[in-house]
Amino acid sequence: MDSGQAYIFDVFGTLVDWRSSIARQVADVLPQVDANAFALDWRSRYQPAMERVRAGERDYVPVDVLHREMLDETLAEFGVDVPDRSIFARAWEKLGSWPGVSDQLADLRQRALIAPCSNGSIALMTRLARFAGLPWDTVLGADIAQNYKPVPQVYLSNCAVLGLAPEQVTMVACHNDDLVAARAAGLRTAFIARPTEYGPDQDFDLEPAQDWDEVVTDLAQLATRPSLVSR
Amino acid sequence: MDSGQAYIFDVFGTLVDWRSSIARQVADVLPQVDANAFALDWRSRYQPAMERVRAGERDYVPVDVLHREMLDETLAEFGVDVPDRSIFARAWEKLGSWPGVSDQLADLRQRALIAPCSNGSIALMTRLARFAGLPWDTVLGADIAQNYKPVPQVYLSNCAVLGLAPEQVTMVACHNDDLVAARAAGLRTAFIARPTEYGPDQDFDLEPAQDWDEVVTDLAQLATRPSLVSR
Known part of the structure; x- marks a missing residue:
């Protein structure tokens, strides 16, 4: 070495x-939504969220904080909810x-x-x-x-x-x-x-x-x- | 888990x-010194060196920088030298x-x-x-x-x-x-x-x-x- x-x-x-891994977890919890579309929507909010930090408009936060905020937005977009959003946000640890x-x-x-x-x-x-x-x-x-x-x-x-x-x-x-x-x-x-x-x-x-x-x-x-x- | x-x-x-590992490496390079005493002397300079950073008298540097400076002091104390001090300082990666x-x-x-x-x-x-x-x-x-x-x-x-x-x-x-x-x-x-x-x-x-x-x-x-x- x-x-x-x-x-x-x-x-x-x-x-x-990440896409199919998130979709699979979404399908388990939210069988009524298009899980692949949900995964893509959640991920689509990633670059804009980070951009605020890169631009100096917001102090650095670990991405886990962004993932939770992005989840809130995606859930609203799809008009659904989950029992425990914090556990669902940990979906990104299971890819x-x-x-x-x-x-x-x-x-x-x-x-x-x-x-x-x-x-x-x-x-x-x-x-x-x-x-x-x-x-x-x-x-x-x-x-x-x-x-x-x-x-x-x-x-x-x-x-x-x-x-x-x-x-x-x-x-x-x-x-x-x-x-x-x-x-x-x-x-x-x-x-x-x-x-x-x-x-x-x-x-x-x-x-x-x-x-x-x-x-x-x-x-x-x-x-x-x-x-x-x-x- | x-x-x-x-x-x-x-x-x-x-x-x-660290003590016997450093002593062994010192013995290989400097057979004329008491390798155990050399290791202990080198290590004894560790807390004072870090204390300057903790006290705000010096900006943080990775400990590798301190190890090289401490090595210079210990070599001077023992009145000896080595061909390449930077390689010797990496001794702390081999414990x-x-x-x-x-x-x-x-x-x-x-x-x-x-x-x-x-x-x-x-x-x-x-x-x-x-x-x-x-x-x-x-x-x-x-x-x-x-x-x-x-x-x-x-x-x-x-x-x-x-x-x-x-x-x-x-x-x-x-x-x-x-x-x-x-x-x-x-x-x-x-x-x-x-x-x-x-x-x-x-x-x-x-x-x-x-x-x-x-x-x-x-x-x-x-x-x-x-x-x-x-x-």
Whole structure:
């Protein structure tokens, strides 16, 4: 294992299938609604909620707070309610990973430090790691920077607390915009397509939008090129 | 596993035998010095160095920075030098654990979230976890608070990023003063004796100084009482 090299990961979409996992939990509690539409609506409120923090209009709060507020809005939108909203908000700790992710990360971990760099909180990501079998060395992400991606400080602070320079760290994501920001901050970049994250009709992020440093179809392919391993 | 309960750990002394591990590494590089005395001298500069940060006389720096400065002082004290001081300072990432610690933590992890709450940095603790086989859910500690124990904010921030109230979190240490501070911050407390941390003549921290919530001789005994498991 090369502790002078780390891979940090986007999680929602890149590693876990939040849409069908949330939809399944919604279907259990709210059989009367279109569970897939409910999941998409809930998630659609994510970027606008974070944007207020990024813009400085609101102090940083862990994403769990946003998830609860977004849930209130989605429940109102669908004209339904649940007995205990706080438990339902913990649905984001119970997301299944895409096939093979757990074993692929374990494989990669033989060669580099690995950690999530998610907008999810440490509290959420720690529990999700248990649920989805993500074998992290440590949990990083938005809480470390007290701000949300794609603000540069999130990427930079995550590198810094690992004791690494940005060029020693590779950001892995299925979202091109995450990699644009990571590259601008000086990190290496790796893309993996997750073409059904938003459903069968997804028409974006199907391919790499730039010449990312690595493009893989399996996370175990990361860091296997000789030039990387020998660093 | 009860994710509404966490155990956070002091590491240097409580989980790893820093003294003999450092002495062994010193002996390899500086055969002419008393390696045990060198290790103790290096470590003796730890609390004064952190105290400047706690007192507000110096901005927070990760402990790795202090370790390098302390190394310079100890080398000067012993009138010796090493070819590459930065590599030698990484000696603190290569400390062996007390017998059984790795398996005991893995056992405890079946029942609760576990994380280090050390004055060591995330960078150091992440690598030490690999070396010593400490199966953390995530690495917390001083970096989260940007300050050093026993400042209350270190304990409180560590609980907060786990999404837990202090009373849901147990601080585990072999140092009574660490537990005094944790209890004052509202955390539960657990003591384990490490009577040779400083050597065979150690005459402090041999026994619990207060009625700590748990006193164990094996970390696998933590969280096994029915009142805790059923929470």
